[in-house]
Amino acid sequence: MRRKSDSIQILIFVWMVVGFMAAIFVIEDKTFSEQENRVLADMPKYSNESLKNGELMKEIEVYLTDQFPLRDTWIGLKSRMERFSGKTENNNVFFAKDDVLIKRFEVANETLIEKNINAINKLVESTDIPVYFSLIPGAVSIWEEKLPANAQNRNQKEMIDTLYSKVNCKTVDNYSALENHKDEYIFYKTDHHWTALGAYYGYTALADTLGFEPKKIDDYNKETVSEEFLGTVYSSSGVRWVEPDTMSKYVSEEGKKVEIIVGDNSREGVFYDYDKLKVKDKYAFYFGGNTALLKISSDSGNEKSLLIIRDSYSDSEIPFLTEHFDEIYMMDLRYYKFGVPYFLEQTKVDAIIINYSLDNFCEDGNVVMVGN
Amino acid sequence: MVFSSIVFLYLYLPITLIVYFITPARLRNIWLFIVNLIFYGWGEPVYIILMLISILLNYVVGIYVGKYREEKNRTARRILTVNIILNVALLVFFKYFDFLIESLAVIPVFSELKPLGIALPIGISFYTFQAMSYPIDVYRGETKYQKSFLKFGTYVALFPQLIAGPIVRYTDVAKSLEERNIDATRIAKGIRRFVIGLGKKVLLANNIGQLWDVYHSMSPEQLTVTGAWLGAIAFTFQIYFDFSGYSDMAIGLGEMLGFTFLENFNYPYISKSITEFWRRWHISLSSWFKDYVYIPLGGNRKGWKRQIINILIVWSITGLWHGASWNFLLWGLYYGILLMVEKLFFYEKLKKAPAWFAHTYAMVLVIVGWMIFAIEDIRELMTYLGIMLGMGGADFISSQAMYYLKNYFFVLIVLVLASLPIGKNIYSKIKEPVKIVFEPLAIALVLIVCTAYLVDSTYNPFLYFRF
Incomplete structure (x- = not known):
């Protein structure tokens, strides 16, 4: 028996599959995805070779999925479906209370951590300059109460304590400093970094260990620089129902000189990069993002100099330090390939701070350059 | 290619169908x-x-056997035997050679042997099973031989069931290879079946599969x-919805193209005994083994000793057919022995037992069976089964188990309901006018949500800037 619904059924199905197929090829290709921060595949080129070894087919598949119409809408739909089905996480990101997105903390490579710790001890032994080791916990532990019940994570507090017990240098208690202020806006809700306020508390912990008096938070002129920050956890989670974050600055850039050092030369850098507030990755507002070696000079009244071996968490913390040290070197071991001992032969510093988020410290294979 | 991919759904399938339907029937x-x-x-x-060689x-051989099966029966039989050996040899070489080498290398004499990778x-x-059973059917006189290479090739390589079944017999599609009746009702039915299968695979199997991955790697x-x-329950659901979803998609695609394939699953998890399971x-695999291995070996006609040996042979091969590894052999023998014991001692009693008891009995054994299937390393398997039985001092529950139970609670409920014939019963009670609206919408919705999951699986944020 012929049913009306059959024709409707066929029409809807055919329109869907043919429609999307046509859309992939008709709509102009996008070259870059801001959400995914990567270049998207373009139309594959045919060659006998690529057909024979199957490369061509793989390229076609990547092209279709990369250029699939409304790509980001599908991603959002999927994360909504997951939440609807009672899941409390998507793509390894927890849906925490107050619409906070928090990435799961796991440790993939224990031997890498061991190597990193050994490298730090090697540096401590080889120099008379005082070394400070500072690990920064993430929202996953400080805001643990916001996580879904029984959420499974590696314990960051325990891990930091263990790592601290293995190094032969002074350590910085960021954990307590942040924990004491956990009700404040110290981490971004859509990004893995701490906010400028969180970085301020990190700075007070650092002041404690280094032995100087930190400024009071009320002494700063707080300014909101962006209210549209959607960070990395927003991207990786696929979650599209949360509000953007607010970014602030506390320390004024006046009287601060930033130099990007490349070998024996240097060129001018930026303290705050206002252009970065217009792009997706707004966190690069602080010092314009990652650079191999930066020198920040200021007139703090203290002639001492610091070397900070850093990841990007330091970028929002260092502005506070510039008011206590005349010269601060920021070194990024992923780009600075000469090693710390070489740097110390060239440049005189009064203290070295190894300042990493626990997350990155456990994953970065470049920390070994501290000792080499 | 797999059905549950963007490239199949939004490139291969539309082109295949469009050209297929605008082509005159004889060129299809x-x-x-x-x-x-x-x-x-x-x-x-x-x-x-x-x-192509296999085809x-x-x-x-099909042509030869078909022509001479009567006048030169002995020659035809000999050629048939050689053909079976060749087919099996191809399968053994490509699927089991490395496994055999690695297993033999344990013996000192063979320690020099290296796997070929x-x-x-x-x-x-x-496809080996499909192709090799055809000359046998011809020899047995169950079908005429196929003169056209194209038609025979189309049968063996028919894409809907090519890579994961069901195993289609030549006799079931011989007519359709010559002539196919296609109408809107059939196509619409095929579409519905295909999309339901897609949903089973993408939304159910893949989803619960993530839970099994968590426990498998723990x-x-x-x-x-x-x-x-x-x-274990997660894997039990994953394999059923993965496999039956694939069969649904195959049956649906076949229907769209004008072929009818036999059903491959019939709510296996409502079984009250292993025999029923x-x-x-x-179904297409067990009946294949019955017709082409068990019965030719003599089945149950040569006394109970011979029957036991036959059952063990068939189930060893069934196990190994699923994969080249010892645990699959173990899995096959597990079922061979269970079936025998059940038949010999308590199949009749089981029929009279309360339903809840029979269900529990069957499902517990099936779930344990899936662990033998899923965990390749025998020592790991023993540890895992031990913990399931509460041995080795493992805790009963932890916050971690609570977390996953809560996260997958809704999905598990859906999976239980989808394993029962409830949906089918409700569907048959819906009145026609409601169906006209509801059906196409529901199918479109499933396709949309599946697409979201498929696109998401290729979502690959480059987070180097996360530093």
Whole structure:
């Protein structure tokens, strides 16, 4: 028996599959995805070779999925479906209370951590300059109460304590400093970094260990620089129902000189990069993002100099330090390939701070350059 | 190529269908043959040749056996035997050679042997079975031989069931290869069946599969009794919805193209005995083994000793057919022995037992069976099964098990309901006017949500800037 619904059924199905197929090829290709921060595949080129070894087919598949119409809408739909089905996480990101997105903390490579710790001890032994080791916990532990019940994570507090017990240098208690202020806006809700306020508390912990008096938070002129920050956890989670974050600055850039050092030369850098507030990755507002070696000079009244071996968490913390040290070197071991001992032969510093988020410290294979 | 991919849904399928329906009926087999080869060669183009050899071999033997099965019966029989050996040899070489070498290397004399690192040709277990059973059917007089290479090739390589079944007999599709009646009702039915299968695979199997992945990769110290059962139940659902979803998609695609394939699953998890489970699970495989191995070996006609040996042979092969590893052999023997014990001692009693008891009995054994199937390493398997039984001092439950139980609670409820014939019963009670609106919308919705999951699986944020 012929049913009306059959024709409707066929029409809807055919329109869907043919429609999307046509859309992939008709709509102009996008070259870059801001959400995914990567270049998207373009139309594959045919060659006998690529057909024979199957490369061509793989390229076609990547092209279709990369250029699939409304790509980001599908991603959002999927994360909504997951939440609807009672899941409390998507793509390894927890849906925490107050619409906070928090990435799961796991440790993939224990031997890498061991190597990193050994490298730090090697540096401590080889120099008379005082070394400070500072690990920064993430929202996953400080805001643990916001996580879904029984959420499974590696314990960051325990891990930091263990790592601290293995190094032969002074350590910085960021954990307590942040924990004491956990009700404040110290981490971004859509990004893995701490906010400028969180970085301020990190700075007070650092002041404690280094032995100087930190400024009071009320002494700063707080300014909101962006209210549209959607960070990395927003991207990786696929979650599209949360509000953007607010970014602030506390320390004024006046009287601060930033130099990007490349070998024996240097060129001018930026303290705050206002252009970065217009792009997706707004966190690069602080010092314009990652650079191999930066020198920040200021007139703090203290002639001492610091070397900070850093990841990007330091970028929002260092502005506070510039008011206590005349010269601060920021070194990024992923780009600075000469090693710390070489740097110390060239440049005189009064203290070295190894300042990493626990997350990155456990994953970065470049920390070994501290000792080499 | 797999059905649950963007490239299949939004490139291969629309082109295949559009060209198929605008082509005159007599030329459709040519088009089907071409797209079959593209489908098969998509991942590993070289292996097209292997499949063509298999097709050619059985095609030629089919003709010979068909022509001479009466006048030169002995020769035909001999050729048939040689053909079976060749087919099995191809399968053994490509699927089991490395496994055999690695197993033999344990013996000092063979320790020099090195595996060849052969990549398993996709679907070889399925198409070899389809191709080699055809000359047997011809010899048995169950069908006429096929004169056209194209038609025979189309049958063996038919893309809907090429890489994961059901195993279609030549006798079931012989008529359809000559002439196919296609109408809107059939196409719409095929679409519905296909999309339901897609939903089973993408939304159910893949989803619960993530839970099994968590438990499969967990170290034994972290496992709890509840957790181990949760993992085992997750895999039990994953394999059913994965496999039956694939069969649904195959049957649906066949329907769209004008072929009718037999059902491959019939709600296996409502079984009240192991015997019943195997009547409901992967039906095309068990009936293939029955017709081409068990009965030719003598079945139950040569006394109970011989029957026991036959059952053990059939189930060893059934186990190994699923994969080249010892645990699959173990899994096959597990069922062989269970079936025998059940038949000999308590099948009749089980029929009279309360339903809840019979269900529990069957499902517990099936779930344990799936662990033998899923965990390749025998020592790991023993540890896992031990924890399920509460041995080795594992805790009963932990916050971790609670977390996953809560996260997958809704999904598990859906899976239980989808394993029962409830949906089918409700569907049959819906009135026609409601269906006209509801049906196409529901199907479109499933397709949309599946697309979201498929696109998401390729979502790959480059987070180097996360530093």
